[in-house]
Amino acid sequence: MQVTMTVNGAEVTRDVEPRQLLVHFLRETLGLTGTHWGCDTSNCGTCVVLVDGLPVKSCTQLAAMTSGHEVRTVEGLAGGAGLDPVQQGFMAEHGLQCGFCTPGMMLTARALLDRDPDPDEATIREAISGQICRCTGYATIVRSVRWAAEHPAAAATDQEVTA
Amino acid sequence: MQVPAPFDYARATSVAEALELLERHGEEARLVAGGHSLLPMMKLRLARPDWVVDINDVAELRHITEEPGRLRVGALTRHAELLGSEVVGRLFPIVHDAERVIADPVVRNRGTIGGSLAQADPAEDLTTVCDVLRAEVVIAGRDGERVVAMPEFHRGPYETACAQDEIVTEVRFPVRAGQGSAYEKVERRVGDWAVAAAGAALVLDDGGAITEAAVGLTALGLEGLAVEAAAVLVGQRPDEALFAEAARLAAAASAPVEDGRGPVDYKRHLADELTRRVLRTAAARAGALTAVQGG
Numbered sequence: 001m002q003v004t005m006t007v008n009g010a011e012v013t014r015d016v017e018p019r020q021l022l023v024h025f026l027r028e029t030l031g032l033t034g035t036h037w038g039c040d041t042s043n044c045g046t047c048v049v050l051v052d053g054l055p056v057k058s059c060t061q062l063a064a065m066t067s068g069h070e071v072r073t074v075e076g077l078a079g080g081a082g083l084d085p086v087q088q089g090f091m092a093e094h095g096l097q098c099g100f101c102t103p104g105m106m107l108t109a110r111a112l113l114d115r116d117p118d119p120d121e122a123t124i125r126e127a128i129s130g131q132i133c134r135c136t137g138y139a140t141i142v143r144s145v146r147w148a149a150e151h152p153a154a155a156a157t158d159q160e161v162t163a
Numbered sequence: 164m165q166v167p168a169p170f171d172y173a174r175a176t177s178v179a180e181a182l183e184l185l186e187r188h189g190e191e192a193r194l195v196a197g198g199h200s201l202l203p204m205m206k207l208r209l210a211r212p213d214w215v216v217d218i219n220d221v222a223e224l225r226h227i228t229e230e231p232g233r234l235r236v237g238a239l240t241r242h243a244e245l246l247g248s249e250v251v252g253r254l255f256p257i258v259h260d261a262e263r264v265i266a267d268p269v270v271r272n273r274g275t276i277g278g279s280l281a282q283a284d285p286a287e288d289l290t291t292v293c294d295v296l297r298a299e300v301v302i303a304g305r306d307g308e309r310v311v312a313m314p315e316f317h318r319g320p321y322e323t324a325c326a327q328d329e330i331v332t333e334v335r336f337p338v339r340a341g342q343g344s345a346y347e348k349v350e351r352r353v354g355d356w357a358v359a360a361a362g363a364a365l366v367l368d369d370g371g372a373i374t375e376a377a378v379g380l381t382a383l384g385l386e387g388l389a390v391e392a393a394a395v396l397v398g399q400r401p402d403e404a405l406f407a408e409a410a411r412l413a414a415a416a417s418a419p420v421e422d423g424r425g426p427v428d429y430k431r432h433l434a435d436e437l438t439r440r441v442l443r444t445a446a447a448r449a450g451a452l453t454a455v456q457g458g
């Protein structure tokens with residue numbers, strides 16, 4: 001069957017098997033391997049992408065169900081203005097070690113900040129509670145998201161610097 | 164890599180179209196709402212439909228509507244939408260109690276109330292919530308709509324009154340003046356299914372006496388309400404000794420089984436303790452309690 005969706009701002013149309021999961025559509029059909037794939041059981045959250053702006057576990061959604069919708073993956077985080085403040089926050093506060101959970105964590109953080117630009121620690125911990133990090137102990141992830149909240153214009157500044 | 168067995172996919176944009184697709188594709192057609200129970204089961208081949216009928220575009224199923232005397236919630240309403248709804252939290256705080264501990268925020272962006280009730284997992288939380296709130300479920304089929312009370316809707320684990328060619332369209336919650344309600348769950352880790360959970364709803368009259376009571380348990384082997392526990396509450400004024408007696412009766416009515424989440428005696432202890440806690444909170448929320456210690 002044919003699916004059409006917007007991925008990181010660009011419309012894509014592909015022939016897929018109805019049973020193809022969104023995570024495999026992104027990784028294999030589109031080659032966007034920034035979306036990671038881990039537990040396969042809807043638990044770890046490394047496969048999280050934004051669908052219509054909301055974090056969704058892409059191993060538990062069909063590509064077919066996503067047709068007509070808007071998807072944002074980690075590849076779409078950095079814009080023309082440079083890295084997203086969330087990405088800069090993860091760099092500044094050491095929000096990753098192996099990086100396996102990082103794409104999902106950053107997208108959930110982006111969605112949280114879009115809805116609540118100044119979340120406290122409890123709110124951040126709640127927002128990422130469906131995602132597992134085996135490396136950092138979460139403290140640095142929370143600090144990374146706080147960094148992004150405190151530097152909302154970081155990307156614009158970056159652009160000024162590079163322009 | 165876990166991938167479902169092959170199937171064909173169809174998308175419905177109205178209840179009528181979904182019913183028509185279910186009828187056309189017969190026995191092996193299944194609805195998909197949030198997909199967070201169905202797709203995991205399909206990956207494990209515990210479900211193997213030939214057709215999947217996607218109802219996510221059926222806008223008429225996605226609403227929260229306040230009416231005099233009742234709240235109507237469309238079957239496609241997501242967990243996150245229930246949790247985000249001011250009116251739901253004001254009228255039925257038990258729903259927010261439960262939603263805060265159903266899965267995790269990302270799963271809650273997809274999972275729906277209709278899918279949860281239709282799935283009828285033995286550890287599913289909203290069935291207990293709907294039981295104690297004496298909700299009704301609206302089921303649409305070829306011959307029109309019928310409204311069934313929760314005891315009739317929920318027949319047991321993985322079994323409901325909704326036939327394969329029917330659709331749950333709505334859940335209706337009666338609004339009772341003087342009602343307080345609460346839910347509490349023990350889970351092994353954040354986002355997990357219940358080891359055990361309890362829910363309660365109490366209606367107090369102006370004099371502070373209990374006029375209606377409902378107690379339900381989740382993942383504890385009790386189908387429907389704990390009727391003996393509710394019976395001792397009605398006509399009494401809320402106090403600790405009364406709650407202890409009701410909790411003892413709820414625990415006695417439970418029939419937990421040992422599994423990876425804990426042994427029988429631990430789960431029965433939770434039935435008792437969680438029932439006390441939700442009764443205290445429900446009574447306090449009903450507004451008539453000052454003297455009972457919260458917990």
Ligand SMILES: Cc1cc2nc3c(=O)[nH]c(=O)nc-3n(C[C@H](O)[C@H](O)[C@H](O)COP(=O)(O)OP(=O)(O)OC[C@H]3O[C@@H](n4cnc5c(N)ncnc54)[C@H](O)[C@@H]3O)c2cc1C
Nearest residue numbers: 194196197198199200201266274275277278281287288331
């Ligand atoms: C990691 C994880 C943790 C979870 N933890 C919890 C938890 O702690 N507590 C809890 O209660 N739940 C939990 N869930 C389940 C979650 O709440 C699911 O969303 C829910 O069980 C099913 O809702 P759904 O919309 O995803 O249904 P789907 O998976 O789409 O459907 C489930 C079943 O219901 C049928 N169905 C769906 N909609 C309708 C309808 N309108 N009419 C008739 N039939 C319908 C489908 O055909 C299918 O058979 C968890 C799920 C996951 C993945």
Ligand code: FES
Nearest residue numbers: 038039040045059
């Ligand atoms: S791979 Fe999707 S939640 Fe783990």
Ligand code: FES
Nearest residue numbers: 097099133134135
């Ligand atoms: S950085 Fe390794 S899992 Fe999070």
